[in-house]
Amino acid sequence: MSKWMQQWSTEAVGPHDLKITERPMPQIGDHEVLVRTLAVSLNYRDKLVLETGMGLDLAFPFVPASDMSGVVEAVGKSVTRFRPGERVISTFAPGWLDGLRPGNGRTPSYATLGGVHPGVMSEYVAFPEGWFAAAPKSLDAAEASTLPCAGLTAWFALIEKGQLRPGDRVVVQGTGGVALFGLQIAKATGAEVIVTSGSPEKLERALALGADHGVKRLTEDWVERVYALTGDHGADHILEIAGGAGLGQSLKAVAPDGRISVIGVLEGFEVSGPVAPLLLKSPVVQGISVGHRRALEDLVGAVDRIGLKPVIDKRYRFTEFREALAHLDRGPFGKLVIEF
Amino acid sequence: MSKWMQQWSTEAVGPHDLKITERPMPQIGDHEVLVRTLAVSLNYRDKLVLETGMGLDLAFPFVPASDMSGVVEAVGKSVTRFRPGERVISTFAPGWLDGLRPGNGRTPSYATLGGVHPGVMSEYVAFPEGWFAAAPKSLDAAEASTLPCAGLTAWFALIEKGQLRPGDRVVVQGTGGVALFGLQIAKATGAEVIVTSGSPEKLERALALGADHGVKRLTEDWVERVYALTGDHGADHILEIAGGAGLGQSLKAVAPDGRISVIGVLEGFEVSGPVAPLLLKSPVVQGISVGHRRALEDLVGAVDRIGLKPVIDKRYRFTEFREALAHLDRGPFGKLVIEF
């Protein structure tokens, strides 16, 4: 194995300093594994961290990105969960293994890869074995890399917390990475899926993916359409993209005893909505910020058993990281992946 | 039995027309019971309905108020749940027996006594047997009359939905009817209770009732106090009075994976709050609008077994209904009850 490797990093917050540098191959401790990166999947959050720092205490040089798949190259002497040659994926929030989330009321935990922890835009990473999960057998490396954040967010909202049932009516807002996972997971669970989008062309692609109904967000009143499509029942579950007054519309569209999962990036937005439907329909409104490793392992198993194929809008090469980041602004249909 | 009875009613929305009138004694159908009213408990909602109509399709003459206790005087021939002489309490939302709430996404159900259904400020009422629950054995009539709305709301939020546990940290906002039930039910479940109030004198009374901590809402930062009192853990459950920016403070004060129950009157307020704690702490935010009859029956059983005594600020006579309504505006400590 070479003593050197390449990685993308930056010396300061702001978009200008990002570049490929040569670094010494990382050394592994007793509880760590060395993983050769095969693919990295991007989230809009990665761009925000690079451009604004998001108020996080970043260490420089800072390596961006949180979601990767790779192959184990070497393991520390105390490692028991993985062996060299096995394919793995990273976990977004390494300390959260199962059950309740870490952190407390004053200081919620936001210790993620490509944030407080180092990122994965690197040919090799050396992390504690507990930070990885086994990759699904049925996906290629690029597809597998999309699970740790986008895939798990949708799964955690719909399945782990939402306990979705066959026949439920689900509204998925948009056609980004989390949204398309939401669409696919909901369909795999037997739900009826309504996708909203500002783009008729993306709605067509969502319908081709299995969505039951598409609503043109710019020209249709989506709440009225949900009433019409469900015989006034409303939506049992809404995957709501956080920000602005969207929650108010979701509170109108939700069914009594339904659920609104608020997902999205942390840009200081407010959520707001009217009190009356919140009281009279008594829905659960719950913010979802990715999920724990056990749920990721559940998702990996489900992906293999139900044959779910993540939607990758475009695959980029390692050297094209900047182009991929630029693409994030244009609203990809599903995920963007860097193949190493 | 006399052929006539007295009741409070009004011929139009607005506060001016309310008066005592003589009416024929109601006749009961096969599935109905005739109940002689012993006590009626008031909610702020009763005042809103009288003064604004709350957009409801009221029938006139309109009899106000929803919560009563009484004694069964006669039963229809198909009645199986009650016999003459038994003490009963009314249910706030008669059609909701157990499980999911009635209504749909477009038109949530708000069919309550003293609203879409007739009210109970009447010496006798004749309703279907399903609209009543057995009264607790350990309470007098005035105390029993406080359970159907205020008591059940607190129970539904903390126990039926909230699954409160001993040792949980609960914040109760204010010292109104629901709040004091919340305080008492939370203490009976072994929780640690923090009460907030603008009135130091009411805080003293809340502490005497068993609250562990009182926070002076006007002069203290209650969120910081919750952090301090819980070692930064935050509140596991917050009974949030709907309206304004309160939700934002509650999102700051809540513990990771905690719960915020939004209760309150339906006055067209917005709720709003920051996205970051909603995502990073992933609390459940759930509106609570009273609850079903089975939960009321659970509460009745619990009241008897744990010895809970509802807090009645003042008892009024039948003729003092207007004075009692005026008292509602002054913010009672607990409940106001009309004794017949």
Added chain:
Amino acid sequence: MSKWMQQWSTEAVGPHDLKITERPMPQIGDHEVLVRTLAVSLNYRDKLVLETGMGLDLAFPFVPASDMSGVVEAVGKSVTRFRPGERVISTFAPGWLDGLRPGNGRTPSYATLGGVHPGVMSEYVAFPEGWFAAAPKSLDAAEASTLPCAGLTAWFALIEKGQLRPGDRVVVQGTGGVALFGLQIAKATGAEVIVTSGSPEKLERALALGADHGVKRLTEDWVERVYALTGDHGADHILEIAGGAGLGQSLKAVAPDGRISVIGVLEGFEVSGPVAPLLLKSPVVQGISVGHRRALEDLVGAVDRIGLKPVIDKRYRFTEFREALAHLDRGPFGKLVIEF
């Protein structure tokens, strides 16, 4: 409408007295609907009630069978849920609308149609409107008649109580009515389904229906096969047919934190099993006895939206009731239905 109708009934417990008789058309009360029967689905329980009475306080002449679909012919003046011409299905346990089951610890409720309540092997039935649910739009009358008991039992076990998730591993024992509904519902939820059967031919048919794996119960160790098929994980959910030592095998086959739903007829059997896996894997073992009307309505909606088609082994004519009962003993593949 004719003043007379035909129905199957018997004057005494025991198989000999069953015959078709002419009866006056039933009259409806204010809260009742008159339903013309289109199809009746049989359960093994129907045979037991006829032959043994099952200890129930039956009224004679006794009309057997609990599950029917039909069309509303007339409605009482207080009826609000149905109108003439609408297609409906019966509910198995009429008093149980949602939430907790009726009855108490000493005397569990077993008030079902074709038992304590009258049965449905009758050209017309007149029951309270609350005893019916709307029929699914996507099924014919015979298919719809299979939902109230067999369909709902599987749904209640897997979905309402079991909260099945995509990717879960489900073991379905046998290929009877509940079992095949279990297979179909589990597949619709994205689960991996293992069916066990003594008949290789029935296993083939189960695989054709969508089962992922078949285990020959007589010649294979099904517990070992479950280990092998799941990489030693075990079964997340087992639909266990009550009786004998089957529970012991299920306790061995179940995954940690898994679930065993015990279903079956009430023939006085014991369940038994070893303590060690019950403690160390901490599965939930729960008896399932059909379910409530709200869950039946959920199932009806899901059937329409996921396109589930119940499996009918054979359709009989009204006059062939005895032949259909005899067929029950031979272990049908799915359901037997009488078409009127």
Added chain:
Amino acid sequence: MSKWMQQWSTEAVGPHDLKITERPMPQIGDHEVLVRTLAVSLNYRDKLVLETGMGLDLAFPFVPASDMSGVVEAVGKSVTRFRPGERVISTFAPGWLDGLRPGNGRTPSYATLGGVHPGVMSEYVAFPEGWFAAAPKSLDAAEASTLPCAGLTAWFALIEKGQLRPGDRVVVQGTGGVALFGLQIAKATGAEVIVTSGSPEKLERALALGADHGVKRLTEDWVERVYALTGDHGADHILEIAGGAGLGQSLKAVAPDGRISVIGVLEGFEVSGPVAPLLLKSPVVQGISVGHRRALEDLVGAVDRIGLKPVIDKRYRFTEFREALAHLDRGPFGKLVIEF
């Protein structure tokens, strides 16, 4: 610090070889803490392991016992959760931090202290920091040592899994360690508690501890007494000691939709019971085998906030370990503790 310490150990399965030996003070790794033992609490399981090995792959010399409290003496350089001087308690099943239990269907995990892992009858122990939880502030060392197994088992059954509510009717079988914790936790949650025991004298002590009712198991029919005490409702939750036909009685005594938590030692017993109440009352029957660290931390917090004082029947000195083991056979009232 001395270089030597004393511990109880044995060289072989069987009761005869147990003795105090001098051992070198343990060295700590980077992730480990050195804890000076203050108290060890005994469970009947400890005796079984010593006498039979319970089929476990024990390492010799084998140090018995699983539950201890102590004070941190030194920490490895990577340790973040504890500092020297802090008081801690051990966890019974070290690998299980939160959520689902480890292990799989074929091989359930039973990796506990004083079993597969070393025990704690030792003046000092050196374990990974993750194997400890902070001790409660309100208990002395002996009391704190009773939480990891007996306290957590009762808490996990009643609260974490059982979601006990105020007013629930709870049956606690016996007056052993888990049973008395069950009694105290249930009372702290506002439940009504019925204790059964063969000893009238122990029943008196249980009533003095707060039990609402005592049933003399040898001379009364406890199922009938539960019916009588609950107005035929039955028990919402039964803490069932595993073994023999007890489950059958519990199935009779349980309320519809109630819960039976099966706890106990792993001695190869069968559980058995009749099918009819399992089906018709649909209770959850769940084996409980201690619980995870997060629940232990919840219990610790609750103990401090509700003021729960564990019941210690007798405190022994370090040299009296054999006498304490002998006492286990006589059925202590609550816990036995060795003070160091």
